[in-house]
Amino acid sequence: MLSERRLQVLRAIVQDYVGTEEPVGSKALTERHNLGVSPATVRNDMAALEEEGFIAQPHTSAGRIPTDKGYRLFVDKLAGVKPMSPPERRAIQNFLEGAVDLDDVVARTVRLLAQLTRQVAVVQYPSLTRSTVRHVELLSLAPARLMLVLITDTGRVEQRMVDCPAPFGEASLADLRARLNSRVAGRRFADVPSLVEDLPEAFEAEDRGTVSTVLSTLLETLVEENEERLMIGGTANLTRFGHDFPLTIRPVLEALEEQVVLLKLLGEAKDPGVTVRIGHENAHEGLNSTSVVSVGYGSGGEAVAKLGVVGPTRMDYPGTMGAVRAVARYVGQILAES
Amino acid sequence: MLSERRLQVLRAIVQDYVGTEEPVGSKALTERHNLGVSPATVRNDMAALEEEGFIAQPHTSAGRIPTDKGYRLFVDKLAGVKPMSPPERRAIQNFLEGAVDLDDVVARTVRLLAQLTRQVAVVQYPSLTRSTVRHVELLSLAPARLMLVLITDTGRVEQRMVDCPAPFGEASLADLRARLNSRVAGRRFADVPSLVEDLPEAFEAEDRGTVSTVLSTLLETLVEENEERLMIGGTANLTRFGHDFPLTIRPVLEALEEQVVLLKLLGEAKDPGVTVRIGHENAHEGLNSTSVVSVGYGSGGEAVAKLGVVGPTRMDYPGTMGAVRAVARYVGQILAES
DNA sequence: CCCTGGCACTCTTCGCACGCGAGTGCCAGA
């Protein structure tokens, strides 16, 4: 087990390294943090920490830098979440309140997160599966061709074409529209399937085929999670990554372009609070030298989507976690209001 | 005036430099292209070309590299557009045909362009202003609150909330919906204002306020060009930019994040064919060392939006122009079909 | 008049040796 002082040394190393981006040596440590012991003692502690795999030296006789394991310990035990200051909170709120629609909310959130953390921000559009239906609209485009429009409580709109097996009259259409809405409006997506199950039975035999088709299209739309979209911002911050940068930055940019990868990345975080994945904890290879800080957000009490930032493992974890948490909270509020 | 051979020398310099990324000297030139003259002669020509500002040397006694002006001449006079090979065309078509909706078309187009050109691809969503209305839908969300949904021929959907000055009955709503659609369905956005001008007069006095509100919201949506969206891809290709990269790449990433800048960039190109803006010809400072190759695309004969790529001024212009043109053509086809 | 070969000159780049400084590991003593 590590003594209290050794943990302090680790904390000091992480803090210094995050600040200076340079390997930190025993002497510098004792000067900048008053640990009350001499460099020689710190050296012993460092040797122990290295033995345990929390820190490493880039080359012999250079300072130490934290390993992924070291950051993990730092995040779990040595540092809390740094709350935003009141002025910062107000700024966040003001900035988000100017949004006019869902796209704008997401766009503003991305920019805000990127600016606050000076890292790459990723915001997932509110997911369909956990939200509720505001309205379902059916339009007749041609005798046997309908358009289905689904409007969610988060303001998102999805549309689908429906090719009917048989012509469908305006009266039937109005009937279906009314019945459909009376059943599903305000209900959660997850509940919709059971609510509309017996709907075809209320129609004449000739219309049932079309009704079934419409319903299955609706259900398809509801479960189509692969349609989940993301917005990314602050990629220019990647240039602050490090000195060895062409090699580091490329796989990150590639990973960021693959929405599937990012969605999986965000999705993995099951923790109700802020989740941190450090370096090799990220499944995707290109992100092995980055950390991902993410959290769920939602319009009500429940999370409907995730947002987060991607940055170098050498990042200010308390500050980043605080910013991510605060932004998620305020976005949730904005979504609940609209 | 420049002699024919001097133009050939310039062409050779551009081609070599694009290939090798290194300043090209007189000796190498005569070896790789059989110009039929000696290095000494080429040197004289180079001196003349430098005098005229078409090429420059990074430092004394290094080879020459083309200037923006040199590339301009190359693009305008010395090189054509390199057409895609039949297999490439087929590949483009196949890839785009798999798209299921507008978002998917745009996403695939971006990926395709980025892959073909190995540069950053930018695709503008089909613009509202030049397309036509497929359908307008009105939903009653609350007694004095409507939702207006606009569906375009390119499959795009826009929705807006409308707060009515007075409650609006279901009958009036249906009436308005029917009248609105009979007037504007299938018409071009630009024609809509004059088509609905006198619509309020057909309604009872008590409803006119609401009708006017709805109409002005509709017109607002139509002209709201600032809502034009973009999709960007292939940013990982920025890593191939050059050796001096952190400095070059940063402003480019920043510019790419500012949609306004990009939209203006694409919008500037008025040429009906492929437009090339080289280096300092780009108004935005961050893009001074990049070239933008863009072209309009559309579902019918007319362009409704732009797409293009952003790359280093040292790029394969003929190939890039060919790829951009081909992709635009096929996207247009796909949009026309759907 | 234009092209050519030759020659001197300029710069950059690379390799190499050297010295400096930061940092470590270890040991003996308090």
Added chain:
DNA sequence: TCTGGCACTCGCGTGCGAAGAGTGCCAGGG
């Protein structure tokens, strides 16, 4: 268990010299 001291190891920056690439200019030839 902590401390001060000491020898050792590397990485990094510097300076210098040689090599190489490329240029500009000039005199001669078609």
